[in-house]
Amino acid sequence: MVLSGTWQARAGTIPVFPKDGLPKTPEGHLSFQTSGIQAWDTGLIAFLWDLKRVAHDAGISLEMQTLPGPMRQLLELLPEAPDDPVHHKPFRIPFLEALGRRSIASMTEVGVVSELAALTAKGAVQTVLGRSRMRLSDLLANTSDAGPYALLIVGIVNFLIGAILAFVGAVELQKFAAGIYVASLVGIAMVREMAAVMTAIIMAGRTGGAYAARISTMQGNEEIDALNVFGIQPSTYLILPAVLSLIITMPFLYLYGCLIGMLGGFVVSISMLDITAAGYFHQTITAFGIGQFIFGFVKSLVFGAFIGLTSCRIGLKAGRSAADVGIAATRAVVVGIVGVIAIDAIFAVIADVLGI
Amino acid sequence: MPDQTVLSLRDVTLSFGPKVIQKNISLDVRKGSIFAVMGGSGCGKSTLLKSMIGLLRPSAGEYRVGDEDYWAGSDAHRTDLNHRFGVLFQSGALWSSMTIGENIALPLQMFTDLKPPVIRRLVELKLGFVGMLQAIDLYPSEISGGMRKRAGLARALALDPDILFFDEPSAGLDPITSARLDDLILNLRDGLGATIIIVSHELSSLFHIADDGIFLDAKTKIPIAHGSPRDLRDTCTDPQVHAFMHRERDDEEGNT
Numbered sequence: 001m002v003l004s005g006t007w008q009a010r011a012g013t014i015p016v017f018p019k020d021g022l023p024k025t026p027e028g029h030l031s032f033q034t035s036g037i038q039a040w041d042t043g044l045i046a047f048l049w050d051l052k053r054v055a056h057d058a059g060i061s062l063e064m065q066t067l068p069g070p071m072r073q074l075l076e077l078l079p080e081a082p083d084d085p086v087h088h089k090p091f092r093i094p095f096l097e098a099l100g101r102r103s104i105a106s107m108t109e110v111g112v113v114s115e116l117a118a119l120t121a122k123g124a125v126q127t128v129l130g131r132s133r134m135r136l137s138d139l140l141a142n143t144s145d146a147g148p149y150a151l152l153i154v155g156i157v158n159f160l161i162g163a164i165l166a167f168v169g170a171v172e173l174q175k176f177a178a179g180i181y182v183a184s185l186v187g188i189a190m191v192r193e194m195a196a197v198m199t200a201i202i203m204a205g206r207t208g209g210a211y212a213a214r215i216s217t218m219q220g221n222e223e224i225d226a227l228n229v230f231g232i233q234p235s236t237y238l239i240l241p242a243v244l245s246l247i248i249t250m251p252f253l254y255l256y257g258c259l260i261g262m263l264g265g266f267v268v269s270i271s272m273l274d275i276t277a278a279g280y281f282h283q284t285i286t287a288f289g290i291g292q293f294i295f296g297f298v299k300s301l302v303f304g305a306f307i308g309l310t311s312c313r314i315g316l317k318a319g320r321s322a323a324d325v326g327i328a329a330t331r332a333v334v335v336g337i338v339g340v341i342a343i344d345a346i347f348a349v350i351a352d353v354l355g356i
Numbered sequence: 357m358p359d360q361t362v363l364s365l366r367d368v369t370l371s372f373g374p375k376v377i378q379k380n381i382s383l384d385v386r387k388g389s390i391f392a393v394m395g396g397s398g399c400g401k402s403t404l405l406k407s408m409i410g411l412l413r414p415s416a417g418e419y420r421v422g423d424e425d426y427w428a429g430s431d432a433h434r435t436d437l438n439h440r441f442g443v444l445f446q447s448g449a450l451w452s453s454m455t456i457g458e459n460i461a462l463p464l465q466m467f468t469d470l471k472p473p474v475i476r477r478l479v480e481l482k483l484g485f486v487g488m489l490q491a492i493d494l495y496p497s498e499i500s501g502g503m504r505k506r507a508g509l510a511r512a513l514a515l516d517p518d519i520l521f522f523d524e525p526s527a528g529l530d531p532i533t534s535a536r537l538d539d540l541i542l543n544l545r546d547g548l549g550a551t552i553i554i555v556s557h558e559l560s561s562l563f564h565i566a567d568d569g570i571f572l573d574a575k576t577k578i579p580i581a582h583g584s585p586r587d588l589r590d591t592c593t594d595p596q597v598h599a600f601m602h603r604e605r606d607d608e609e610g611n612t
């Protein structure tokens with residue numbers, strides 16, 4: 001075989017050696033004449049590899065010594081009959097089976113999260129008894145991140161929600177000369193629903209996503225394995241401070257959100273309607289009883305625990321690559337937001353039954 | 357031209373802020389040689405490698421690639437020069453969201469005008485060199501550490517670079533895999549005519565493959581010896597280097 005000219009893949013193409021390019025000749029030999037080659041790169045080796053495979057199938061042996069040293073050395077690295085690549089077999093599961101698997105998987109997940117919650121609660125009890133391995137510094141760090149640092153964004157969102165409620169209410173209630181009831185509307189809506197839900201959604205996006213990303217990165221770095229080997233329970237060491245910090249900060253953020261939301265409603269009402277500040281204040285405090293407050297308060301506690309537990313669980317379950325960290329963070333945020341709204345709906349039904 | 361210099365450093369100082377890592381580094385890497393950067397832990401081997409591949413600008417000194425001043429040009433110019441480099445990172449540094457094949461294809465897609473079938477053949481070829489063809493459609497998380505390293509090597513070869521940098525190629529590999537990797541490195545050097553700069557403290561592999569080198573000292577923060585690992589082992593009188601090359605404990609130097 002005589003090769004000549006320029007053989008550079010960078011120039012655009014690599015010629016393909018046809019699969020039936022060599023006749024079946026057992027015991028045949030093929031030698032090379034390469035003096036005409038001016039320049040070559042790995043494109044030439046790719047072509048020679050083709051040839052090598054075809055020659056192997058045809059039973060022809062190549063006289064490697066007729067190739068220049070570098071080409072020979074590269075070509076010798078390459079297998080003449082390479083193994084087939086491992087493929088991911090796309091396999092299809094029948095619909096019912098898929099549905100069943102999904103259902104079992106989600107039930108299992110509920111079980112695992114409950115177990116994790118139980119472990120975390122156990123860790124909390126041990127902490128109270130002074131036998132736990134949770135470090136106070138971790139709790140403080142988590143709490144300051146989930147509390148004071150979240151004030152600004154929680155404030156902005158709740159202020160705007162209160163203002164929007166007041167706008168909507170003012171436009172409609174003014175028609176009935178009932179402008180003063182904007183105060184009741186904003187007050188009840190904030191205390192009963194909006195402050196708790198909006199704050200929880202913000203915390204799910206902000207803190208839940210961060211927990212999931214951090215724990216899944218630790219997972220990828222084998223840090224969780226290291227904790228387990230030392231006998232340090234990740235549920236006590238990592239998850240308890242995370243969940244606890246949300247349980248501690250959420251009620252405060254809820255109260256703060258209520259106040260800021262009412263302030264938003266107040267600003268809009270005073271500027272849009274013919275209401276005095278004292279009138280708005282009076283109407284607000286007579287609008288709802290302590291029961292509404294407790295209802296919102298309990299909800300915010302539950303939301304905090306839910307966000308903390310699910311995001312930590314998602315982080316622990318994540319795979320070990322960089323892409324998996326992104327998936328875990330996204331999933332934590334989505335599950336957090338959807339879950340908060342779903343739990344809120346359950347609370348609404350319970351409240352309706354109990355007549356709160 | 358066997359003695360043509362491909363890379364050279366002149367009085368280079370490396371530092372992170374005010375903290376000096378190494379100073380007065382001068383070295384010449386000959387074309388086609390395998391150049392070893394040696395030294396104990398924390399002496400700045402990897403930092404030197406980092407600066408040679410353009411990730412860390414030296415605080416003083418000159419770095420030349422071929423006959424061009426590496427740091428004098430624009431960023432775009434440096435990127436062009438970097439296409440002459442192939443880097444094997446310590447743990448492979450494969451992009452985890454892509455299959456092995458896609459990892460190797462990415463530079464080819466970005467920097468050449470080749471058609472997908474041609475790229476596919478080149479990817480298969482590079483994986484064939486390192487004996488990993490069967491893993492072309494797997495993700496990095498599905499293969500072992502040694503395979504990841506070999507796949508990283510295949511990716512380093514993607515653009516047919518003439519200068520290869522290896523950061524601890526045999527770290528974390530078993531002796532057999534590591535010896536095979538050494539042979540592979542020699543074959544690739546001879547086959548591709550590439551120049552190789554290797555950071556390692558794996559003595560057996562250094563003695564086997566490297567034919568030139570530099571020894572960095574962690575305490576004085578300057579290079580204390582130049583030469584091939586074999587020569588340093590047999591002739592160097594510096595107690596530090598002697599201890600390193602003969603695996604002696606560095607109790608208090610020179611009490612032997």
